[in-house]
Amino acid sequence: xxxxxxxxxxxxxxxxxxxxxxxxxxxxxxxxxxxxxxxxxxxxxxxxxxxxxxxxxxxxxxxxxxxxxxxxxxxxxxxxxx
Numbered sequence: 810x811x812x813x814x815x816x817x818x819x820x821x822x823x824x825x826x827x828x829x830x831x832x833x834x835x836x837x838x839x840x841x842x843x844x845x846x847x848x849x850x851x852x853x854x855x856x857x858x859x860x861x862x863x864x865x866x867x868x869x870x871x872x873x874x875x876x877x878x879x880x881x882x883x884x885x886x887x888x889x890x891x
Contacts, residue, residue: 811839812865816872817855817883819843827878828856835871836864857887 816828829841840859843852860868865886873884 810862811859812862813887814858814860814865814868815855815883815885815887816858818880819852819854819856819882820878820880821852821854823852823856823878825856828858831877832858832860832868832872835868837861 814832819828823843825841825843828843829838832838832841838858838860841856843856845852858868869884869886872882874881876882
């Protein structure tokens with residue numbers, strides 16, 4: 810089973826491949842995506858990483874509060890939108 814992690818405060822230049830590479834140190838990344846503005850196509854500064862269930866807690870612990878391209882990122886389990 811897979812879990813989705815929210816990644817916030819991303820540098821504007823980060824792409825999905827950069828995100829997957831950063832998280833792959835802690836386990837297998839199944840999918841990664843950067844959320845972009847519909848009108849401009851620019852990054853909104855956050856994204857999601859889908860990972861194996863058994864890797865999720867280690868990734869949150871290992872990546873939350875770390876620096877990625879000069880910015881300290883926030884990582885936690887994604888919550889369903891209301």
